[in-house]
Amino acid sequence: MTKEVRVRFAPSPTGALHIGGLRTALYNYLFARKMGGKFLLRIEDTDQTRFVPGAEEYIQESLDWMGISPDESPWKPGSVGPYRQSERKASYMSYALDLIEKGHAYYAFDTSEELEAMRERLTAARVVQPQYNSITRTQMKNSLTLSATEVKERLASGDPYVIRAKLPLKEEVRFHDLIRGWVLVHSSTLDDKVLMKSDGMPTYHLANIVDDHLMGITHVIRGEEWLPSAPLHVLLYRFFGWEDTMPQFAHLPLLLKPDGNGKLSKRDGDKLGFPVFPLNWTDPFSGEKSSGFRENGYLPDALLNFLAFLGWNPGDEREIFSVEELVEAFSIERIGKSGTKFDIAKAKWFNEHYLRSGAQEDLIAYLQQDAQAAGTTLSQEKAGAIVSLLRDRVTFPGDFWRDSQFISHAPTQFDTEVAAKKWNADAATLLQAYANALESGVAAPFDGTAAKALLESTAEATSIKLGKVMQAVRLAVTGLGAGPDLMEVFAILGPQEVAKRIRFALDTLAIVD
RNA sequence: GGUCCGUUCGUCUAGGGGUUAGGACGUAUCCCUUUCACGGAUAAAACACGGGUUCGAUUCCCGUACGGACUACCA
Structure with missing residues (x-):
């Protein structure tokens, strides 16, 4: 019996959750379900300067809408809470101190000006990658270069400081990624990342490792943007002595813009002609609005199915999958x-x-x-007829109302191109006769078949070829050149309305030949 | 620039030492249809390039090119 699978989705509440994040959440969800494990949500709000009110609620609502709600989260805590890093603040320092004690971290007192000066100096000296690392730290103000007394004094006097990881000078850091295989990085290319910020909050790197450990996370499934810092994370697990329970990593391929230039980002919202957010979002500071898939008429199951196939496939040729089927078919190997x-x-x-x-x-x-929102009421029967009529031609739920406008509203103007081409004497003659026939009373029920039969007999009586004038008939009643089955439309409209519309067209349109 | 990751039709992808390189979306054509759609059929459309290994490479290896991520006291 192996350990229960526990995965987490760990977004920052810095704005609307974007579609790439949603896919990451989905893969975590699918994997957890597939393995019979747990899917947790942890809010990574360690950067207090970037906190955006409402973002957390937005994340929750998005996941709920998609049907991939976490098993444990800030609003549904399990036994390893709290699930907000800001609420776990008190615990991080002791872990950082533990690292200092073990010689894997140190205090650094450099001001931002000093850091800037260091980078400039290095750049001037043609160092390609100026960074605070195993070499440069020897020239900076930290507990490695300062005397123990001075460090103690600085700490006691409340000097601002950060705690940095002390990375080995030369060491091959090797780790296995479930998607990419073995990844090898030399520690000399890594820098001494800040673990604890001067405001007393941990950075992502520290908080992430500590919390994943404490929360019993077994698999870290996250975006590829984290791949470069994964070696650091592996090192931290080693420094803490947690290698045995280190989670397995799976770095997901990124979602790119349609033109392939760069990853899809939050800023792309709507500029590309489609939403990049699950739900509508209004930035509380700037007031800037971004539209969501939900409000654009995307169904959660459709979005979910689509998202699942962005970077994953089941290995056979099926494409339509319910959530349950996705869970069944999902595997990290096939990403x-x-x-x-x-x-x-x-x-x-x-x-x-x-x-x-x-x-x-x-x-x-x-x-x-939609009809109600527009101030109209539709009988259940009529609505049902419209739905049947349009069912095979819609893309979004709103299309039913939008594409049935010609039913609710008689045309006041007519497609000029079609009118110019098709509105002729024959059409007018036939329409005239048809309107007469409709008004003189038709046998109930006036369904599509009846409407058609009457039109055919009228055509016969007037010796007009129906095929030649059909589009004109459509034009007269709907104002449009194309649309769903006309006879069914007539049935929905009823004989009186059809006749009325024909009369109006007859009065309005000029005959061409 | 450096480090790391990647590269099969326009797009999402299957495949894998010998295949007519398969599917889906999109596109086009035809059929159906009294229009447009739906449905059905068909078509155009891909292994980035150069070396190597091999009887044989799209598949394995190495380079190159191209793309991407990262390079903060942001995550």
């Missing part, structure tokens, strides 16, 4: 290595699929909602 461009067309295809295969009453509800 790809290369960056993935975001293709909104595919997302739309998934959405169409899920929308069109939805339950009739759900689709009716979409239409009813």
Whole structure:
């Protein structure tokens, strides 16, 4: 019996959760479910200057909407809380001190000016990568260079300080990544990262390792942007003596912009013609609004299915997967290595699929909602008819209302191109006769078949070829040149309304020949 | 610049020493259809390049090119 799998999604509440983060959360969720383990959410709010009110709630709502709610989180704590790093603040210092005691970390008192001066000096000396590392730390103000007394005095007098990791000068750091295989980095290229900031908060690196350890995390599934700092993290596990329980790493390929230039970022929201956030978001400081997939009409199941396939596939040719099926099929081994461009067309295809295969009453509800919002009421029967009519042509829930405008509203103007081409004497003659027939009373029920039969007999009586004037008929009643089955539209409209619209068209449109 | 990661149709990808390199989205054409869609069929479309290993490389190795990430007291 192996240890229970525990994974975490650890976002920073610095704004709206973006779609890449959502995919990371999804993979964590799928893996946890697949392995019968737990999916936790930890809020990494160690940077107090970047905290954005509402961001945490946004993350929660997004995950809930997607149906991938965590098993343990700040709002549903398990036994290893708190689940906000700001609330764990008190514990980090002792771990940092432990590292100092073990000789793997040290106090550094350099001011930002001094750090800046150091970088400038190194740059001037043509050092390619100026950094605070095993070489340069010997020339800086830290507990490695200062006397023990001075360090003690500085600490006692409240001098601002940070605690830095003391990385080995030359050592091969090697670790296994579930997606990339063995990754080898030489410690000389690493720098002495700050572990504790001068405000008493830990940096990501320290907090992350300590919390993952304390929370029993077995697998760290995160974005590839973390790959360069993974060696540091591995070293920290070693420094703490936690190597035995060190989680396995899986660094996910990044989501790229559609043009392939750079990773998809929060700033791309809407500029690319599609949302990059799950839900609408208004920045509380700038007031800047970004739109979300949800408000743009994407169904959570569709977005989930789409996201799952951005960098992963089941190895066979199936593409439509429910969450349950994804859980069943998921494996980290089948996650790809290369960056993935975001293709909104595919997302739309998934959405169409899920929308069109939805339950009739759900689709009716979409239409009813929009109609109501527009101040109109639709009978259940009429709404049902419209849904059936449009079902195979919609992409988003809002399409039912949008694409049935011509049913709710009689045309006041007509597609000029079609009018110019198709509106002729024959059409007018037929329409005139058809309107007469409709008004003189039709047998109930006036369904699509009846509407068609009547139109056909009218055509016969007037000796007009129906095929030649059909588009004009459509134009007269809907104002448009194309659309769903016209006879079904007539049935929904009813004979009186159809006749009325024909009369209006007859009065309005000029005949061309 | 440095370190690390990557590279199969336009996009998401399958595959893997010998294949007609498969699927999906998108695109195009045809069929269906009294329009547009749906549905069906078909088509165009890819192994970045150069070496090496090998009887044989898209597949393995090495380079190059290109792309990406990182390079903060941000995560």
